[in-house]
Amino acid sequence: MSTVFRPASVEDLPALLALEVQCFTTDRLTRRRFQWMINRAHGRLLVAEHDGQLLGYALVLFHRGTSLARLYSIAIATDARGTGLGKQLLQRIEACALEHDCAYLRLEVRTDNPAAIALYEGNGYRRFALVHDYYEDHADALRLEKRILQHRDSRSIKVPYYRQTTDFTCGPACLLMAMGALHPERLLERREELQIWREATTVFMTSGHGGCSPQGLALAAWRRGFQVSLQLSMAGPLFLDGVRDMHKKDVMRLVHEEFTAQLGETDVETLIAAPLDLPAMLDAGGQPLVLISSYRLTRSKSPHWVMVTDCDADFVYLHDPDVDHSQHRQPMDCQHVPVSHGEFEKMCRFGRGKLRAAVTLFSRNA
Template sequence: MEIEFRLANIDDLPALLALENQCFASDRLTPRSFRWMLAHAHASLLVAQRDEQVMGYALLLFHRGTSLARLYSIAIAPQARGEGLGARLLERAEQCALEHERAYLRLEVRADNPKAIALYERHGYRRFAQVEDYYEDHASALRYEKRIVQRPAGKARSVPYYAQTTDFTCGPACLLMAMAALRPGCEPSRREEVRIWREATTVFMTSGHGGCSPQGLALAAWRRGFGVRLHLSTDGPLFLDGVRQANKKEVMQLVHEDFCAELQETDVQRARGPLDLPSVLGEGGLVLVLISNYQLTRTKAPHWVLVTGCDDDFVYLHDPDTDHARHRQALDCQHLPVSHGQFQRMSLFGGKKVRAAAVVFANR
């Protein structure tokens, strides 16, 4: 009987668990994980069925706000192997990613699984990383990527990745990544992450610790010997609208004015016009951009990301927030392809549609 492909539903859970146990000795998806994928995740779970039996599945995760999909897991029942079902599921997964307007598909495969590696490479997947000690049994993983929208791809710059270690240090994490890329031997560290935050924070936010202002991050980079150009659509402090208490607003205003006074004593450049990413990147700069996190996580919070490259179709970002609760890992947050339209939308923050970016260069 011919194989049929469809989206899974909760009634498939027993068959999916049985298949998982047949195919994998470790790193198995749990019943809870399957339920979450089926009911809540930004994902698609495809099943291949014959004679009302599940012969295989492919699980896709979609990275919100980007053009990236991840093939999280693929499994084929032992009795269905050797029939080309893996290739057919992979093709279905790519088609599903295209239907969700994704242009890139990424995946991991065990380094000791030559059959799976050969399958992906036959289908045009490009290896771009190896991760040691990735699986529960300490085996290595190979990371593969395919651009499924077939257009010439620009190259993202080689930029070391550093994940923020607190909820409020996205800006310092981005600056650390830029510094490491621009100055070999400049190693990111948590001590330096917190030190930059202390220098650049605006002190208060709606609750808890405050984020970093573009002026504060510019000063932190300048003090470390880097050239900086600020692109701002407003001269005032950015986050006052999110603070209710008058005394907190007063402190934030004072901090902002102090940053501005310090900037007057530096050669940090300031620009009002739109940011020309190709030109800036061509000059050798790296760009810290303030975005609204709503496009990525559906939470209305300011967030700093680092632009690592762009081409005619996409802007590529390092997002320092790995957000493990959403089955994301550090490698899922590197060189994220975001369409130019998506990037323009996410780089407008707040009701006043504020734009803020800090371009960092190797030398002043």
């Protein structure tokens, strides 16, 4: 009987846990995490079975709303090593990712695991990052990537990644990334993240602390010496649909009016209802922050800022400052995330009014 590859079920839990003990000394998946991966995860846990014996598994997670997949874990029983089973599992996981419209598969591997590194690199994966102190025992990890679908050379401008430190500072986090891309010597610090939020916040939002408006972010960037282009599908005031309290709405209107008045005293280029031409902006050296609806990423209907790092014929690439641990994501899963143009068009329209907004920074020395 040949090896059978199939989705895992809860009946496989004892064998999966035994395989974890056999294959790993640290960073083992627990019963609870295996149950979550089988029943709830946006991903696929594939097992290899021969004569009723579990020989290995591979677990891939999909990044909702994007074209990115992550090989979370792969394990091969001792008796099955050297038989080509690892390569077979990898190929089936790649096929599974393609079925879910993923273009990239990423993974981490210990730097002291030459056999696994050889497996991945022999199957077309390339190294793109070294992560220090990644595993529980403080071992380093190599970050590898393979384009399953093939992307032009990377832009000459490298966009640093900054993770937002609060639930409401996605805009300031993106602004820090844009400024860091244009001025690489600039430090990305939490103190400035919070200061930008104080300058740019709408004060109120659908719930909790207010986020940052396009006008507020544009002003914050201009004050820091950058040339700024502000693109909006409507003049505003913005985000009022999600606020019921009339007092809060009045405050948001006043904040918007003050931002608009201050913008009138700057050389910020404000374009209403103009198309968002990302390739032209990027080619001109611009660093665009784009407002999206987080619904297509996290199923929560709230405005969210992301940083566009690149764009090609197939995808728009994003730095998402929000690291969602509930989806077992790491900061690296939120960098240069590929999103198809069709999905991005749906993503960057917020609310009933289909608001579109972008703040693009340019260096004044350009």
